[in-house]
Amino acid sequence: MTLDLPLVARGKVREVYDAGGDRLLLVASDRISAYDHVLPTPIPDKGRVLTQLSVWWFDQLAPVLARFGATHHLLSATDVPASVAGRAMLVRRLDMLPVECVARGYLSGSGTREYERTGAIVDVVLPPGLVEGSQLPEPVFTPSTKADVGEHDEAIDFARVVSLVGAARAEELRELTLALYRRGAEIARDAGIVLADTKVEFGLSGGALVLGDEVLTPDSSRFWPASSWSPGAAQPSFDKQYVRDWLTSSGWDRVSPPPELPDDVVAATRERYVAAYEQLTGTSFR
Numbered sequence: 001m002t003l004d005l006p007l008v009a010r011g012k013v014r015e016v017y018d019a020g021g022d023r024l025l026l027v028a029s030d031r032i033s034a035y036d037h038v039l040p041t042p043i044p045d046k047g048r049v050l051t052q053l054s055v056w057w058f059d060q061l062a063p064v065l066a067r068f069g070a071t072h073h074l075l076s077a078t079d080v081p082a083s084v085a086g087r088a089m090l091v092r093r094l095d096m097l098p099v100e101c102v103a104r105g106y107l108s109g110s111g112t113r114e115y116e117r118t119g120a121i122v123d124v125v126l127p128p129g130l131v132e133g134s135q136l137p138e139p140v141f142t143p144s145t146k147a148d149v150g151e152h153d154e155a156i157d158f159a160r161v162v163s164l165v166g167a168a169r170a171e172e173l174r175e176l177t178l179a180l181y182r183r184g185a186e187i188a189r190d191a192g193i194v195l196a197d198t199k200v201e202f203g204l205s206g207g208a209l210v211l212g213d214e215v216l217t218p219d220s221s222r223f224w225p226a227s228s229w230s231p232g233a234a235q236p237s238f239d240k241q242y243v244r245d246w247l248t249s250s251g252w253d254r255v256s257p258p259p260e261l262p263d264d265v266v267a268a269t270r271e272r273y274v275a276a277y278e279q280l281t282g283t284s285f286r
């Protein structure tokens, strides 16, 4: 696919193009990453499913944004080039804030390792006795700075957020991120999905706060099947467990270039993305 638009940014699985004026085009590919590697085998329709899921979440979360006097950056998901139909969003160009706003409702991944060392996640002290997969007493805000492509984001404390965006804006980011997470987790739970954590990004437009990027997708969030949630071990990923299990069984060393995925793992993974969309939205993916 070649788009006749200037490339602005490229992530592991998505690109940003200049769509002219104060608009950008966010394009989601069918690429999938696992264990910090972009795999060579695409998952058909992954870009379309995750784009349509973001579009649905922007609508679901608009009332939460409005309570904070904020909006989102989506302009259109249909007024896009035919070559990327269904997997692109035309968005308002924002002055992006240099903070990855992470909300966690459950203990997982790097958060667990840090908690086991310090009893906290950066400056957020947690109660004793929590294990991998534990639900936290309350959702917590654990921001990070945006890393360069291929690098890990650096967890930062709230004081650093204040130094980056000012005290009032930092408080607003924390409260709005937690409110978006709470509403998303409530909707997801009703659909049989645990929203363990999520990362959102904000920008400014005319001084007003605007929710940008993708929102509450399996790429920006940890989705766990609620039926198998059992604290005390790594929780199965709603969408990536087939891929992770096959990569582990393949003997791949997680350092050398990753192997191609077999057709059955590709098909099963595609079905998991479609299932996430259909369970959350209550509509059929087309």
Ligand SMILES: N#Cc1c(N)ncnc1-c1cnn(CCN2CCOCC2)c1
Residues within 6 Å of the ligand: 009, 010, 011, 012, 013, 014, 015, 016, 024, 026, 073, 091, 092, 093, 094, 095, 096, 203, 212, 213, 214
């Ligand atoms: N969204 C948005 C947005 C906006 N609305 N206005 C200005 N800049 C951006 C922007 C540009 N890059 N990023 C980081 C997230 N990227 C997403 C795609 O994939 C690469 C990483 C955000």
